[in-house]
Amino acid sequence: MPQIVTDIIGCHALWLFSIFCSLLLIRQVCSQASVVGFTGGTAVLPCSSEQPQRTVQDIIVRWRHNGLDVFEIIDGTVSAKAQDPAYRNRAQSFPEQYKNGNFSIKLRDLQDSDSGKYTCYIIQDSIIRDVKLNIEARVSRRIDNQGTKPSPEIPVMIFSILCVGLAFSLANSATGFSIQHLVSVPSPDK
Numbered sequence: 001m002p003q004i005v006t007d008i009i010g011c012h013a014l015w016l017f018s019i020f021c022s023l024l025l026i027r028q029v030c031s032q033a034s035v036v037g038f039t040g041g042t043a044v045l046p047c048s049s050e051q052p053q054r055t056v057q058d059i060i061v062r063w064r065h066n067g068l069d070v071f072e073i074i075d076g077t078v079s080a081k082a083q084d085p086a087y088r089n090r091a092q093s094f095p096e097q098y099k100n101g102n103f104s105i106k107l108r109d110l111q112d113s114d115s116g117k118y119t120c121y122i123i124q125d126s127i128i129r130d131v132k133l134n135i136e137a138r139v140s141r142r143i144d145n146q147g148t149k150p151s152p153e154i155p156v157m158i159f160s161i162l163c164v165g166l167a168f169s170l171a172n173s174a175t176g177f178s179i180q181h182l183v184s185v186p187s188p189d190k
Contacts, residue, residue, distance in 0.1 A: 032130040038138040047120030049101040060123040
């Protein structure tokens with residue numbers, strides 16, 4: 001086989017291999033999840049690494065949304081130094097899960113402005129995870145406050161039962177008929 005053909009085949013094989021590796025890297029680095037949250041509720045934004053963490057002190061993770069710092073874990077400790085005030089006291093993580101590679105955060109008291117793409121950077125593993133958060137209005141059923149008043153059906157039902165009982169009692173006393181005539185119970189002596 002001529003040298004030029006071998007070079008072309010080798011070049012194409014190398015090119016295909018580099019495309020394949022790039023696709024694998026992009027798949028791991030830019031995976032995206034979607035989460036639905038409700039106004040005023042909470043949502044967990046997932047972010048994890050499949051690589052076991054060496055030590056807690058090696059951990060550096062940054063969460064960002066629309067250019068704002070949402071949450072940071074520096075040297076395995078939550079850092080609020082650069083955190084945007086809009087997320088103060090609303091974002092929290094799960095420190096007991098750091099060793100397992102779980103750097104998810106929980107956002108509470110969700111607002112419409114929280115919608116959008118969040119990016120989690122796991123620095124030590126060179127991993128970037130995108131999470132799309134959709135905020136929906138909570139559908140609520142309005143129930144009139146009746147307090148402890150019974151619904152109208154209950155007094156009607158009680159009145160009906162009393163009327164039937166009274167009618168049965170009057171019919172019973174007029175005819176001398178009793179429930180004992182309907183049921184025969186054998187005596188224990190027999």
